[in-house]
Amino acid sequence: MAEYDLYYWPTIPGRGEFARLVLEAGGADYRDVARLPESEGGGVQSMLGIVEGRGTHRIPFAPPFLIHHDPIHGEIVVAQAAAIAAYCGERLGLAPQAEADRQFARSAALTTADLVAEAHDTHHPVATSLYYEDQKPEALRRAAEFRSERLPKFLGWYEAVLANDPSGGDFLAGGALSYADLGLFQAIEGLRYAFPRRMAAIEAGFPLTLALHRRVHAAPRLAAYLASPRRIPFNEDGIFRRYPELDGD
Amino acid sequence: MAEYDLYYWPTIPGRGEFARLVLEAGGADYRDVARLPESEGGGVQSMLGIVEGRGTHRIPFAPPFLIHHDPIHGEIVVAQAAAIAAYCGERLGLAPQAEADRQFARSAALTTADLVAEAHDTHHPVATSLYYEDQKPEALRRAAEFRSERLPKFLGWYEAVLANDPSGGDFLAGGALSYADLGLFQAIEGLRYAFPRRMAAIEAGFPLTLALHRRVHAAPRLAAYLASPRRIPFNEDGIFRRYPELDGD
Numbered sequence: 001m002a003e004y005d006l007y008y009w010p011t012i013p014g015r016g017e018f019a020r021l022v023l024e025a026g027g028a029d030y031r032d033v034a035r036l037p038e039s040e041g042g043g044v045q046s047m048l049g050i051v052e053g054r055g056t057h058r059i060p061f062a063p064p065f066l067i068h069h070d071p072i073h074g075e076i077v078v079a080q081a082a083a084i085a086a087y088c089g090e091r092l093g094l095a096p097q098a099e100a101d102r103q104f105a106r107s108a109a110l111t112t113a114d115l116v117a118e119a120h121d122t123h124h125p126v127a128t129s130l131y132y133e134d135q136k137p138e139a140l141r142r143a144a145e146f147r148s149e150r151l152p153k154f155l156g157w158y159e160a161v162l163a164n165d166p167s168g169g170d171f172l173a174g175g176a177l178s179y180a181d182l183g184l185f186q187a188i189e190g191l192r193y194a195f196p197r198r199m200a201a202i203e204a205g206f207p208l209t210l211a212l213h214r215r216v217h218a219a220p221r222l223a224a225y226l227a228s229p230r231r232i233p234f235n236e237d238g239i240f241r242r243y244p245e246l247d248g249d
Numbered sequence: 250m251a252e253y254d255l256y257y258w259p260t261i262p263g264r265g266e267f268a269r270l271v272l273e274a275g276g277a278d279y280r281d282v283a284r285l286p287e288s289e290g291g292g293v294q295s296m297l298g299i300v301e302g303r304g305t306h307r308i309p310f311a312p313p314f315l316i317h318h319d320p321i322h323g324e325i326v327v328a329q330a331a332a333i334a335a336y337c338g339e340r341l342g343l344a345p346q347a348e349a350d351r352q353f354a355r356s357a358a359l360t361t362a363d364l365v366a367e368a369h370d371t372h373h374p375v376a377t378s379l380y381y382e383d384q385k386p387e388a389l390r391r392a393a394e395f396r397s398e399r400l401p402k403f404l405g406w407y408e409a410v411l412a413n414d415p416s417g418g419d420f421l422a423g424g425a426l427s428y429a430d431l432g433l434f435q436a437i438e439g440l441r442y443a444f445p446r447r448m449a450a451i452e453a454g455f456p457l458t459l460a461l462h463r464r465v466h467a468a469p470r471l472a473a474y475l476a477s478p479r480r481i482p483f484n485e486d487g488i489f490r491r492y493p494e495l496d497g498d
Contacts, residue, residue, distance in 0.1 A: 004300045061360045061406045065326040073348040079356035087352065096488065099322040104307045104334065107328035125374050125387065127394035138387045139468045145376040157310045164306040
């Protein structure tokens with residue numbers, strides 16, 4: 001049995017990637033359960049069974065969720081991408097030690113989760129249960145506002161945090177790599193995939209943020225993971241989708 | 250100086266209320282800073298100054314945020330409503346002790362935050378920077394989907410968690426009142442305000458959830474708070490808005 005069992009949709013990076021990156025960069029002993037064959041207890045049905053209340057009384061609302069087989073505390077269920085990232089980061093040496101930095105990393109990861117949710121809603125502003133094609137006029141309007149208002153506001157916030165960081169601005173919290181940085185890395189990757197024109201037009205205005213993105217990309221364990229088949233490419237079933245009509249300079 | 254300084258918009262319950270309820274129910278020594286006069290260091294400008302990077306290098310992205318003057322660790326900045334609720338709850342005796350329950354309470358509070366965000370987006374599906382009147386067709390569509398799909402899905406999840414709870418289903422985590430229950434209480438209050446017809450039509454289907462709502466309402470410190478002028482009524486500038494055209498059976 002692996003120590004950590006991560007459950008997420010097997011064909012998209014999506015919100016699960018924010019957990020996966022921490023498990024990979026932290027060198028965790030983990031299984032990506034829904035990507036395993038059913039003969040090994042994997043598959044989507046095994047994941048959905050837990051969401052439907054089979055297997056644990058601590059029912060997660062939706063994937064991603066994590067079941068940690070903790071040697072001390074037993075089975076711990078953690079849901080919500082930012083909470084899973086924080087939980088794993090704090091156990092795998094990818095979180096600040098000092099309480100003030102520790103709390104700030106949690107707040108930063110949740111802010112990134114908001115950015116990710118807003119990026120998702122550019123293509124699904126009405127309902128996740130409907131196809132993109134059935135909400136395209138609304139999507140065009142929401143994406144325009146995201147590109148012009150929200151995207152620069154979020155990037156500007158990361159930039160301000162790094163510019164004001166007393167430990168030098170290399171990382172978001174505590175002067176060392178944490179799950180908060182991994183989350184920002186993944187958000188930038190996704191934004192560049194979904195909005196290549198807009199990112200090309202504005203990203204030079206956020207040099208500290210981009211330098212942090214490059215720093216995370218080059219981290220040893222992470223570089224190997226990103227080059228592996230375990231890293232799922234972005235695609236048009238996920239959170240970050242490349243629909244050219246939603247992008248613009 | 251108070252031990253906890255909460256910062257949020259002074260005229261709406263909004264996301265700040267999820268923090269305020271924990272501080273009130275926990276009997277915390279706190280100030281609701283933006284509601285204080287400027288002569289006492291209060292007002293909206295004092296809050297916005299911190300968001301703009303004056304006063305702390307740990308800059309919050311947006312209100313609500315908390316500054317805890319911790320006697321041991323010094324100044325702790327916590328942003329994001331669910332993170333503030335967890336932080337305060339864990340320090341004020343309103344969180345489970347056992348690690349598995351503690352983590353589940355965090356996941357539950359974040360799930361409630363998602364429900365709240367979706368309720369907000371029924372009236373602002375395109376952009377928070379635009380007036381409701383400028384996104385009304387989109388709002389009508391999103392609200393219909395929220396009422397028929399998302400609202401029952403969320404309420405059904407709380408109900409399933411309570412029905413499966415081995416400690417009896419009186420509370421969401423750990424068999425005692427926690428910040429996760431306070432968050433659910435506030436969400437139900439908001440949903441009843443914003444969608445009175447829809448809630449009247451469906452809420453009998455979620456008896457354990459409603460019983461928990463009544464249980465929280467009757468808690469001693471909370472009942473006094475809810476009857477006080479510190480409790481800000483819902484209104485049409487907040488997260489939960491009563492627009493009859495967005496409601497329906």
